[in-house]
Every structure is written in C-alpha cells, then in structure tokens.
Amino acid sequence: MTTPILSARDIVKTFGEGHTLVRAVDGVSVELQPGELVTITGPSGSGKTTLVSILGALLRPSSGEVRIDGADLSALSDAELSRLRARSIGFVFQSFNLLEALSVRDNVLFPATLAPGGTRAAEARADALLEKLGLTGRRSALPRTLSGGEKQRVAIARALINEPKLIIADEPTGNLDSKSGQQVVMILHDVARDQGKSVLIVTHDQRVEEVADRVLWLEDGTLRDRKAEVRDxxxxxxxxxxxxxxxxxxxxxxxxxxxxxxxxxxxxxxxxxxxxxxxxxxxxxxxxxxxxx
Ligand SMILES: Nc1ncnc2c1ncn2[C@@H]1O[C@H](COP(=O)(O)OP(=O)(O)O)[C@@H](O)[C@H]1O
Ligand SMILES: [Mg+2]
Known part of the structure; x- marks a missing residue:
C-alpha cells in the first residue's frame, strides 16, 4: 500500500452564519494515490471550487483533516502552508491567471522564486517544459498575444516548475476550444501517467472523464464515486x-x-x-x- 499524496477526512466548510449559513462542503473524504487522475464533477454551486481550494491548502476547512504528502495542514501556520503550496502543489485555473507584465518564460519561472533551490536548475526545467509543451517559440511573448490554448499550456508549465506531487486544476478546459481542450487533457493525462503525479481536475468535460481513474460527483456538498457506485x-x-x-x-x-x-x-x-x-x-x-x- 503506497502512501496517498492527498488524504482528506470529513471535510466541512461553512460560510456565513445563522439564516445565511451555507454548507458549501458537507463531510467529504477523499484520497489520491501517486499517478492517479481523478475528476470532480457536479452542478454549479455544489462546492467544487471550495473543496479543491481546501484540498490545495488555499482555504482552511471549518472542520475535518487534510494531509498532503503526510503533513497535517491544520498543524501548519499560514507561512508554512504557503511554503507547502509552493513546493508540493501546482494549480491550473479556468482563467489561466498569468501575470500580464511577464513573458511566457518568466511566468513559468515565477513560482520557482518562492521555492528553495537554485534559479539555474529552475531555468533549465522551464526551458524543458516549454519545449515539451510546444511553447519554445513563444517563450519571450507576453500573455495577451497568446491563444487560450497557449495560455493554458503556459499555466500548466508554471504549475509543474517546482516539480510538485499534486496538480489541482479547476475547470482547465472551460475557456478553450475543442482542439486546445483536447491537448490540455492529454498533457494532464501524461503528467499523471508518465510522471506519477496525482492530478485532481474539476471538470464537466467528457474527454477528461474518459481518461480518469475515478469520476467523483459532488452534489449538495457531498461526494460519490460515479464509476464505482452508480455505474453497475x-x-x-x-x-x-x-x-x-x-x-x-x-x-x-x-x-x-x-x-x-x-x-x-x-x-x-x-x-x-x-x-x-x-x-x-x-x-x-x-x-x-x-x-x-
Ligand atoms: N467566500 C464565500 N463566501 C460565501 N459563500 C461562498 C463563498 N465561496 C463559495 N460560497 C458558496 O458556497 C457554495 C459552493 O460554491 P463553489 O465552491 O464556488 O461551487 P462550484 O465551484 O461547484 O460552482 C455556493 O453556494 C457559493 O455561493
Ligand atoms: Mg467553481
């Protein structure tokens, strides 16, 4: 039995109080093994973004336990959490979130400035990632001159620069045309298969579900495994x-x-x-x- 990269138990997250209280996440437990690609689907407002923000150490839960690579997040200070995020987790968002003033290459290198280790090694990794994702010719370009598909590939390279074990993507193909979306799916699939990383993707994209090891369904804040439980x-x-x-x-x-x-x-x-x-x-x-x- 391998140690899961991510393990969460009984996660609850509420917003507001009294009659405006919202239970965005209502008792979710989930584990991710190395090399696993898992998707989370569910209706709008079902708590997907809240859940992956908690699993990615961006947001603290109201109760429940999250462990990333063995570390109990509740025991960490905010500064320790941000170090853990920089070192262990790569994020990919629907809206790319690139820094407009920086070139493609500098966007990819940006998280390396927050992590230990030499910039030299990071530069070599950035160039290798740009090459692998077909972006070498665009390395000096500014984000606004890129297509959506190129932007998302830059965001994936940036997510991988610190060699994290866990990749979390919130609707990564939501703003892309079908061909670019397909490329992004294949890249994330390779990241799990070839590099043994755990990849967690919030998506409604059927193509992602097809390559997923597990398809989790979030409704009213609770999770179900659709492939295992419902699809008999x-x-x-x-x-x-x-x-x-x-x-x-x-x-x-x-x-x-x-x-x-x-x-x-x-x-x-x-x-x-x-x-x-x-x-x-x-x-x-x-x-x-x-x-x-
Ligand atoms: N910061 C917040 N403050 C108050 N309510 C929030 C906040 N973030 C999310 N919510 C509420 O939590 C629920 C789940 O939201 P979200 O996680 O964004 O769902 P999804 O990503 O599945 O669309 C919604 O009812 C939303 O309005
Ligand atoms: Mg969302």
Whole structure:
C-alpha cells in the first residue's frame, strides 16, 4: 500500500452564519494515490471550487483533516502552508491567471522564486517544459498575444516548475476550444501517467472523464464515486451482453430482481419464459475488472 499524496477526512466548510449559513462542503473524504487522475464533477454551486481550494491548502476547512504528502495542514501556520503550496502543489485555473507584465518564460519561472533551490536548475526545467509543451517559440511573448490554448499550456508549465506531487486544476478546459481542450487533457493525462503525479481536475468535460481513474460527483456538498457506485454493469440474461445499468432503459422486474436487456426482443423472450433465464449470472453486477472498457 503506497502512501496517498492527498488524504482528506470529513471535510466541512461553512460560510456565513445563522439564516445565511451555507454548507458549501458537507463531510467529504477523499484520497489520491501517486499517478492517479481523478475528476470532480457536479452542478454549479455544489462546492467544487471550495473543496479543491481546501484540498490545495488555499482555504482552511471549518472542520475535518487534510494531509498532503503526510503533513497535517491544520498543524501548519499560514507561512508554512504557503511554503507547502509552493513546493508540493501546482494549480491550473479556468482563467489561466498569468501575470500580464511577464513573458511566457518568466511566468513559468515565477513560482520557482518562492521555492528553495537554485534559479539555474529552475531555468533549465522551464526551458524543458516549454519545449515539451510546444511553447519554445513563444517563450519571450507576453500573455495577451497568446491563444487560450497557449495560455493554458503556459499555466500548466508554471504549475509543474517546482516539480510538485499534486496538480489541482479547476475547470482547465472551460475557456478553450475543442482542439486546445483536447491537448490540455492529454498533457494532464501524461503528467499523471508518465510522471506519477496525482492530478485532481474539476471538470464537466467528457474527454477528461474518459481518461480518469475515478469520476467523483459532488452534489449538495457531498461526494460519490460515479464509476464505482452508480455505474453497475449487468448482463442481459437472454443474450448475455454486458450493459450499463445506469443508462439502460429496457428492463423488467422479476422475483425481486431488476433485469436489463439490450433490446425489446430480448425482454420479450425473457418475459415469455423467465425461469429459463434466471440462472447463474443473470441480472448480477459484473465485477469491476471484467467490465467492458
Ligand atoms: N467566500 C464565500 N463566501 C460565501 N459563500 C461562498 C463563498 N465561496 C463559495 N460560497 C458558496 O458556497 C457554495 C459552493 O460554491 P463553489 O465552491 O464556488 O461551487 P462550484 O465551484 O461547484 O460552482 C455556493 O453556494 C457559493 O455561493
Ligand atoms: Mg467553481
């Protein structure tokens, strides 16, 4: 068992008091392992930004425990928190948050000025990151001359400059066209897979969910694992096809069990002779490792 990079327990965050009290986050527990890419989705106002701000040590919770790389955040002073953020966490925001007065390269280098270690090494890393993200030709440009996709790639390079173990991105593809969004998804995916970093992304982007190890759903301040809990795969008892019970609309209840079917034809054959088909595996949940990709 590896130590999680991030572990949060029973996180609650309230804003205001009395009749204006809002429970933005209401008892969330989550862990992230090295190399894992996890997404958080949910309706607007469900607490996504508040939650990732707490998980990223930008905001203190009202109660609950957050550990990053083993360190209990509640035991740290504000100054220690900001050092931990600089060293261990890279942030990517929907609105890029680049410094307009600085060149692309200086934006990427900026967090290195807050971290220990030589600027020399940081400069070499910045140039390698710019090269890797296809930005070498834009290294001296000012942010306002860049496209949205280029800006977000600069923001990703900046998030990676101090070699953090945890990357947190809040709707990183929200302001991008489809092609640039796709590039950003692939880059974040590589960061998790090839570099073993934990990547947590708030997103509604289907492409991100496709490459995610886990898809967490936040509603009214609480989290659910949608891939594991809700998306049960079952077999059509007639033709044995694997079906996603979550989206399947053709079903019949028999003997206290709900059976799902690939088509009306299979459903009719089942209803004509249910006993013939209610054998071993029918209607049962298929274990995770045997589900279709
Ligand atoms: N600083 C704040 N002060 C008061 N209420 C806040 C503050 N930040 C967020 N909220 C409230 O907390 C809830 C969750 O907000 P947020 O985390 O931004 O949701 P999401 O990112 O899912 O849209 C909302 O009801 C929002 O109005
Ligand atoms: Mg938000």
């Amino acid at each position: 795969w079952v077999r059509d008892p007639v033709c044995n096809m694997a079906l996603d019970a979550w989206t399947s609309t053709i079903f019949a209840d028999h003997g206290g069990t709900r059976f799902h079917f690939c088509s009306d034809r299979c459903r009719e054959r089942f209803l004509a002779k249910p006993d013939k088909y209610t054998g071993h595996e029918s209607g049962t949940v298929i274990p995770l490792e045997r589900r279709p990709k």
